[in-house]
Amino acid sequence: MRILITGSKGFIAKNLIAELANQGYQDILEYNRDTDDSLLDEYCKDADFVFHLAGINRPKDTSEFMDGNYGLTSKLIEVLKKHNNKCPVLVSSSTQAELDNPYGISKKASEDILLNYSKNTGTSVLVYRLPNVFGKWCKPNYNSAIATFCHNIARNLRITVNDPSVVMKLVYIDDVVEEFINALNGFSNKSDNLCEIPVTHNVTLGEIVELIYSFKNSRIERSVPDMSNDLTKKLYSTYLSYLPEDQFSYDLKMNIDQRGSFTEFIKTPDRGQVSINISKPGITKGNHWHHTKNEKFLVVSGQGVIRFRKLNSNDIIEYFVSEDRLEVVDIPIGFTHNIENLGEKDMVTIMWANEYFNPKKPDTYNLEV
Structure with missing residues (x-):
């Protein structure tokens, strides 16, 4: 099975590619901003499934949102049409698609053009509006509060929390990857035109920060957190992945x-x-x-x-x-x-x-x- 993954150097894609390899998928067609455009034509001709994970979320100018999200999606669709390739397309959208801001508008436009493509061609299109995704290999001090908190707290760097009572809806990267691979195998968690990650966590910013500081202190106190709590277990694993590489070990008395x-x-x-x-x-x-x-x-x-x-x-x-x-x-x-x-x-x-x-x-x- 030939699987095309756009945005292949991104956080979600890197985790997905690693697990696909674990499960024996060998023909992965990776496309990112450094890939020659001629390869996209070749990949779209050969692909049996597309994970469209590429996008723009931190541009220098807000006008880049539409080019990087809607524009790239349109380009992908046109190349698939050129080769009459009606393979399924899974797209990672955002809950921000419900909001009236430049990023949300660009993500909603990408969803709409894909859903129209599905309606006109009969192609299976799976739209996942993802909330805040956290886990290993996410870039800190970029667009993930969890990655930033873990990275900075592990290094005794300052963090900023404007309102600790703000509730965040989180999904863990392994749960995202599991659902995506289920979708690849024809078992998506779909309702109407949208799909969802079945496991989510709602928690305040203040609770997240308190937990991550407790992880740091646990090395001094020789303790481990309550792993029966699903969110705590996932956050703790995430925190450890952001430890400085010269600080994996710690002394005992x-x-x-x-x-x-x-x-x-x-x-x-x-x-x-x-x-x-x-x-x-x-x-x-x-x-x-x-x-x-x-x-x-x-x-x-x-x-x-x-x-x-x-x-x-x-x-x-x-x-x-x-x-x-x-x-x-x-x-x-x-x-x-x-x-x-x-x-x-x-x-x-x-x-x-x-x-x-x-x-x-x-x-x-x-x-x-």
Whole structure:
């Protein structure tokens, strides 16, 4: 299948092209402002489907809106007509097409000429009026508030929010690409003459900024956001894609003593805390119990033994653990417990607890196993 994509260097197109390649589409005809016009004639002759994603949204002069949007669409239609190619055409329009401004007027004109083309030729035309699209590879400080916020906040640069109560309607790039590929396969989300991205998010500017700042602070606090919230998950992924390339890593505070070290790795608001414990050979750690706090231990390097004794009992239970057989050991409440390194090298244990460590209420009581 030969797929023509106009505006192939743009944000949406780059994501679409990448996913088409992932799904095995190999004959992609890329057209952008640097492509020789003679190739558009060749592409329109051969195309089996057209994604018309090219357009102008930040011109030096408002007169360029009509040339870059309506003009290019007209040109595309004329070349398709020249070759009598009635392949389906999907166009990325904008919700601004409903507004009386130069950009909106140019997008509405592009929609109208395509819909007339469809009416006169029987060609399938799919018009998607996109709201604010966010995700990876979008140019910051251009026409996307999300890209600008992510880029600037990650670099401690100033951002401007004139009215934090303004509600934005957002769509995530992966949801856009998924819908576009569904449309390519004949399953568009169409109603009357217009199509929609089925998954949208309505959120205020203030909430967006607060979330993105929380992502930045999470590296200091060793936390991760609530990934059960769909918008938070997508915004967090987007934010990480805008990190400076020399700042992908960040340090953790290692609590080091003669026994080894203990380092908090991840804290979550609803799924507890993950830490890394390193024990030197022959060292025993623990010898305490909890009322409500419970844990999971996973030894990933070295070998040792985890011992338990129920309060008011003399019976000791032992679980021998090692890197040779990864297994999780639950630490129940009401049992004093310890972990001893039986090997000749450092033993590394991943430890999960069901709650953050609270120094004011540690729920930890010393007692020898």
